[in-house]
Amino acid sequence: MTAFLRDVALAALVTLPGVAAVASPGAQPQATQAGPGPLEQVATRPGPDVALPRVVSHVAPAWPPGTTGAVRLRVNLVIDAEGRVAEARVTTPTSLLPRDPSEVAAVLAAVRQWRFEPPSTAPLLLSTYVGTSDDDGVVVPSGRSRPPLRVGGVVGPPTKIRHVPPTYPAEALSAGISGVVILEITVDPDGAVVDARPVRSMPGLDAAAIDSVKQWRYAPTWLNGEPVSIVLTVTVNFQP
Structure with a gap:
């Protein structure tokens, strides 16, 4: 399993339903992949027995000129053993995606640069919202109903x-x-x-x-x- 995860991590696909996947920096573009990537399929979510990795570097999307209105996308992130985003996939329904694909590309390019502390378990699956309605480009409405x-x-x-x-x-x-x-x-x-x-x-x-x-x-x-x-x-x- 370790060798398998290492091999698939090299692909480091960023995938989006209906949009060609973008490979990690320096790699060649990969084919469109509509579903979860190989790491996401075996990734673990944080829980009582899996410590949460802290965000150590956060990059906001560089929105393309002409971006207007609210852009809000749900994104799955797969964190590798070194705290890097090995896979990122927009899970927003296709019918709710922005008309301008460059806005989606801006979100994916930003989250690919996020860095976390090395997780206790890898690959680790996280989910968040990224959009235009927050100064830092991140919208996180979930969790607001819970006590701090x-x-x-x-x-x-x-x-x-x-x-x-x-x-x-x-x-x-x-x-x-x-x-x-x-x-x-x-x-x-x-x-x-x-x-x-x-x-x-x-x-x-x-x-x-x-x-x-x-x-x-x-x-x-x-x-x-x-x-x-x-x-x-x-x-x-x-x-x-």
């Missing part, structure tokens, strides 16, 4: 992809107030910080810490192949 999951166990800490340092309040600075504010934050399936509350407060610094953290951005956290909301603690340091 606390980081720990199989839910690893998320990867921060945007950091905004705090603004030191002038009053606190002139008063010589410094220290660390510890916040509990909630990150939604898109990776945005939607709530923050102090668990260790510093008078005069809490509001600035919250303002800073709410501008941070994280890569989505996955559970059972879908992004979910999470809760974690973070620290914000104020030193003159």
